[in-house]
Structure formats: C-alpha cells, structure tokens
Amino acid sequence: MFNLLSNISKFSIPIVILFITSYGIFKKVKLYEAFTEGAKDGIKTAIRVVPHLTGMLVAIGIFRASGAMDYLCIMMSPLTNLINMPAEVLPMALMRPLSGGGAMGIMNSLFQKYGPDSLIGNITSIMAGSTDTTFYILAVYFGSINIKNSRHALPSGLLADAGGILAATFIANLLFS
Amino acid sequence: MINYIWFILIFLGILTSILTGNVEAVTDATIESAKLAVHLSIGLIGVMCLWLGIMKIAEKSGLVEKLSILLMPLMKKLFPDIPENHPAMGAMVMNISANILGIGDAATPLGLKAMQDLQTLNKTKDTATDSMCTFLAINTSSVTLIPATVIAYRSAAGSINPTQIVGPTIISTMIATITAIIAVKMLSKLPIYHITKPDIIRRKL
Numbered sequence: 070m071f072n073l074l075s076n077i078s079k080f081s082i083p084i085v086i087l088f089i090t091s092y093g094i095f096k097k098v099k100l101y102e103a104f105t106e107g108a109k110d111g112i113k114t115a116i117r118v119v120p121h122l123t124g125m126l127v128a129i130g131i132f133r134a135s136g137a138m139d140y141l142c143i144m145m146s147p148l149t150n151l152i153n154m155p156a157e158v159l160p161m162a163l164m165r166p167l168s169g170g171g172a173m174g175i176m177n178s179l180f181q182k183y184g185p186d187s188l189i190g191n192i193t194s195i196m197a198g199s200t201d202t203t204f205y206i207l208a209v210y211f212g213s214i215n216i217k218n219s220r221h222a223l224p225s226g227l228l229a230d231a232g233g234i235l236a237a238t239f240i241a242n243l244l245f246s
Numbered sequence: 247m248i249n250y251i252w253f254i255l256i257f258l259g260i261l262t263s264i265l266t267g268n269v270e271a272v273t274d275a276t277i278e279s280a281k282l283a284v285h286l287s288i289g290l291i292g293v294m295c296l297w298l299g300i301m302k303i304a305e306k307s308g309l310v311e312k313l314s315i316l317l318m319p320l321m322k323k324l325f326p327d328i329p330e331n332h333p334a335m336g337a338m339v340m341n342i343s344a345n346i347l348g349i350g351d352a353a354t355p356l357g358l359k360a361m362q363d364l365q366t367l368n369k370t371k372d373t374a375t376d377s378m379c380t381f382l383a384i385n386t387s388s389v390t391l392i393p394a395t396v397i398a399y400r401s402a403a404g405s406i407n408p409t410q411i412v413g414p415t416i417i418s419t420m421i422a423t424i425t426a427i428i429a430v431k432m433l434s435k436l437p438i439y440h441i442t443k444p445d446i447i448r449r450k451l
Contacts, residue, residue, distance in 0.1 A: 089304045096307040107302025111295030114358050115287050123283035128252050130279030131259035134271040140262065166386075170282075173399065180403035191411060194400060198393030198415035199422050203386040204251075206357075210382060213358050214365040217372040220441070221433035222379040225426055226386035232425030233387065236418040244414060 114213060121212035125204060129167045138163065154192070154238045157183070161193050162234045166203040166227060173197070192241040199233035297355045301340065305333075317342070324384070324427070325377045327367075334363035338381055346389050357385060373441055380430050387426035390419045 093100050132138055142159045149156050157179060165172040176193045183189040203226035211219055263272040303309075317339050318330065328335055337360035344353040360381060368375050374382075393415045400408035433439060 086300060089300055089307075089309060092309050093303040093307040098303060098306045100303055103302045103306045104299035106299075107305075108295035108299035110359075111293075111298045111355065112291055114298070114355060115291040115294045119284060119287045122287055123280050124252065126279040126283045126286075127276055128255040128259070130275035131263075131272050132255040133259075134275030135259040135261075135263035135268055136266055137258045137262040173395070176396075177399060177403070180399065185400040185403045185405035186407065186410075190400075190403075190405075191414075194393075194396050194411040195414050195418050197396045198390050198411065199388065199418035201386045201388035206386050207382060209354070210357055210361050210385070211374065211378075214361050215372065216365075216374050216378070218374060219382075220374045220379055221430060221436070221439040222374055222382040225379060225383040225430040225433055228429040229383055229387035229422050229426030233418055233422030236421040237414070240414045240418055 117213055118209050121208045122205075125208050126168070129171060133164075133171065152235060152238055153242050154234075155189050157189055158192050158196070158238075161196060165196065165200045165234075166230050167205070169202040169205065172202070188241060188246050191245045192238055195237035195241055196234055199237055200230045203227055203230055294355045298359065301337075301356060301359065304340070305336070324380055327375070328364075328377055332363065332367070334360055334367065334377075337363055342384065342389065345385065353385075357381075370441055375441075376434050379434065380427070383426040383430040384423060387422040388419060389423050390415065 090100060093103070138160060141163060142156065145159060145163075146156045149159050154162070161172055161175045161179065164175050176197055179193050180190055185191075185194065203223070207219060207223055207226065211222070260272060263269045318335075321328075321335060321339060322330070325335070325338070337356055341353050341356040341360055344356055361378065364375065364378050364381065365371065367377075393412065396411065396415070397408050400411070
C-alpha cells in the first residue's frame with residue numbers, strides 16, 4: 070500500500086507535466102507559445118502577493134517572538150485536557166492556521182524532544198497532514214482579487230481546522246497510545 | 247474580521263514583550279518576517295510561471311474541460327451558482343486535484359487563477375461570494391492523499407515507521423473537509439454573512 074502511495078507522490082509531478090504536454094501536442098496546441106503566455110501571469114501574481122504576505126508574517130512573528138503564543142497555550146490547557154490532547158501539541162494546533170513554516174518548525178522541535186513515533190509525534194504528524202494554513206490562504210487568495218469582506222470563509226476554514234485537529238487527536242489516541 | 251485578528255496579534259505580542267522584557271526578540275522577528283515575506287514571494291515566481299504555463303497548455307488543449315466533466319456532478323452540488331462551462335470550474339477542479347495529489351506548489355497558482363475567474367462572476371467586487379467561500383473552505387481543509395512533507399520530516403527525525411501516519415491522515419483530512427463543507431453551507435445562511443447589495447435604482451421609462 071505504501072509503495073503505491075510513495076510512487077504516486079514520486080511520479081505525480083513529472084507525469085502531470087508529461088501528460089499535459091503530450092495531450093497538447095496531440096491536439097496541435099502551440100505548446101511553447103501557450104506555456105510562455107500563461108507563465109507571464111506568474112510574475113504579476115507572485116508580486117501582488119507581497120503586501121499581504123508581509124502583513125501576515127510580521128503579525129505572527131511578533132506574536133510568537135514575544136512569548137504571547139506560549140501564554141495562550143497555558144491558558145487553553147483545560148481545553149486540551151478535555152479532548153485528551155497533550156498540552157505540548159497545542160502550540161502546533163494554534164500555529165497551523167497561521168503559518169505553515171511556523172507549524173513545521175514546532176512539529177520538528179516536538180520530534181526532536183519526544184520522538185516522531187511517540188503519541189505527541191504521531192498527533193502532530195496527522196494534524197499537519199489534515200489541516201492547512203487558513204489565514205495564509207485567505208490572505209493570499211482574497212488579497213489577489215482585492216476582496217475586503219471575506220464573510221463566512223474564515224470561520225468555516227477555522228472550523229475545518231478544528232475538525233482536523235480533533236480527528237487527528239482522536240485517531241492518534243486510538244491507534245498509538 | 248481579519249482586521250481585528252491582525253491588530254490583536256500585534257497588540258498582544260508587543261504588550262507581552264514589554265511586560266516580559268522581550269522587546270528585542272520582537273524587533274528581530276518583525277524585520278525577519280518582513281524579509282521572509284519577500285523571500286517567499288520571489289521564490290514563488292518560478293513555480294507560479296511553471297504551473298500557469300502548464301495550465302495554459304491544458305486549457306488550450308481542452309484538457310481542463312475534460313477533467314472537469316469527471317468531477318462535475320460533485321462540483322455542481324458544491325457550486326450551484328457557477329455556470330457549467332465557466333473557466334472558474336476548470337481552475338477549481340485542477341486546484342483540488344493538485345491538492346489531493348499533494349502538489350501543493352501547483353495548487354496555489356491554480357487556486358489564484360480560480361479566484362480571478364470567480365471574481366468575474368462577482369457583483370459586489372469587494373465582498374466574497376458563496377462560491378469563493380466554499381472554495382476557500384475546501385482549500386483550507388487540505389484534502390491530502392500523500393502527506394509527503396510530513397513523511398520527509400519524520401524520516402529525517404529518525405522515525406522507525408515514518409509512513410504509519412498515512413492512513414490516519416487520510417481519514418482525518420476527510421473529516422476536516424466534510425466539516426468544512428458542512429460549516430460553509432450552514433454559515434452562509436446566517437444573516438450576518440448576507441451580502442449587502444449596492445442600492446441600484448432602476449427606472450424603466
């Protein structure tokens with residue numbers, strides 16, 4: 070089963086590129102011209118993202134470096150006990166919607182401290198795979214088209230993260246404790 | 247919403263740093279984060295160009311339409327207000343496929359393309375439509391088949407069985423996505439999330 074899965078992940082990118090270009094040439098598309106035409110938009114899009122990315126990363130950087138994130142975790146420990154989550158995992162759960170890089174950093178430090186095969190290591194691993202950086206995606210996606218009122222996108226995204234975090238905690242406790 | 251969260255992160259962060267005498271760390275983090283933002287964005291240009299270029303080939307060859315047909319019954323249910331042949335559908339299908347396959351780098355530009363296409367259908371340009379919110383929610387719940395990054399980190403940390411989390415992750419990510427869809431559909435019905443339409447006075451003579 071894993072061999073199949075690891076092969077899928079290993080081959081997916083080259084196969085997608087090979088398939089799309091082959092199909093294009095078969096359909097008589099001017100491949101190179103089409104590619105460069107599409108690629109032009111890549112520069113515009115990447116540059117348009119800079120202000121939003123800066124705003125978000127700076128705010129999160131301040132919150133983390135000040136130690137405020139640590140206090141938040143202590144305050145929320147009654148909640149983590151309730152759902153059988155080791156308190157050490159909470160910073161990861163809180164960081165995950167805010168910053169992918171930050172969450173990976175926390176996951177790695179937990180791996181170093183408790184080992185990747187520990188309950189803590191397994192919970193964080195499953196959590197990392199089943200949630201995403203909601204604030205980042207929201208800021209970048211909506212920022213790129215100048216949406217100011219995001220309506221129910223943020224609460225929905227955060228509820229999805231909460232669902233993923235709860236599911237990860239429950240499944241890991243069930244299988245690995 | 248995002249305005250308040252942004253302010254609260256900065257306010258509480260700086261307040262904490264003053265109370266704990268941690269101000270210098272905050273100064274460093276501020277400068278470093280700003281640099282990181284540009285670093286990440288510049289790093290994004292190459293990958294963006296690559297996937298938008300490949301995407302254009304798929305678009306011109308009619309491949310995106312073909313792919314969309316497969317997922318269309320599901321997509322129609324999730325996005326009832328998007329016309330069937332609209333380019334937004336294609337971009338969203340491709341973005342979701344890229345996410346499922348774990349090609350995260352490809353997913354972002356495709357997602358941004360989808361947002362631009364969705365914006366052409368938007369009547370109030372500064373306010374998100376129901377479809378945009380649904381697409382965002384599905385995106386942030388990250389349907390993942392292969393958590394490749396996590397497996398790599400686990401192996402690096404010396405795990406005896408780095409892949410034992412694959413099955414649990416698939417189940418957990420599906421629960422997250424189902425939560426996202428239920429949440430987005432239910433929250434859209436709340437009065438506070440209704441779109442306030444601009445007053446257009448139409449007079450027929």
